[in-house]
Every structure is written in C-alpha cells, then in structure tokens.
Amino acid sequence: MASITAIANDFFAACETGKGWETCKACCTPNATFAAQAEPLADIKTLAEYIRLDEGTNDDYAGRQL
Numbered sequence: 522m523a524s525i526t527a528i529a530n531d532f533f534a535a536c537e538t539g540k541g542w543e544t545c546k547a548c549c550t551p552n553a554t555f556a557a558q559a560e561p562l563a564d565i566k567t568l569a570e571y572i573r574l575d576e577g578t579n580d581d582y583a584g585r586q587l
Contacts, residue, residue, distance in 0.1 A: 542572040 523531075532548035535541075546569065553568035565571050 536572060536575070539575065542569050545572050 528548050532545055535544040535548070549568055555562075555565055555568045555571045557563070557565065557571075562571070565574065
C-alpha cells in the first residue's frame, strides 16, 4: 500500500497538470468533499466538481516557461 505522502504527491501532480477527475479519483474517496472561502467557488461541494472545473485549463500553458 502506498504511503499517504505518495498518494498526496500523485494527487497534487495530477491536479496541477490538469489530468482531470478520471486520473485524480484514484487518489481520493468517491464522495470527497470540497470547501473554499473564495466566493466564485462557493457552490462547488465535491472534489470531483472542483477538479472538473479545472480540467484542461493547463493546456493554455503547455510548453511555456512560467
């Protein structure tokens, strides 16, 4: 079994590179919740919703040095 640190690193890498929920869900419980204090995210209640919101946004930065 992978350590919690390895799972967290895998999740972060998948999330930050825009891999989407299909990749990220392997690191999460099926009904993982999400909460944020930022008003634009107030209606997002599950981690799946949050990840889906961000899917593909990293395509804009592909190949760029940030």
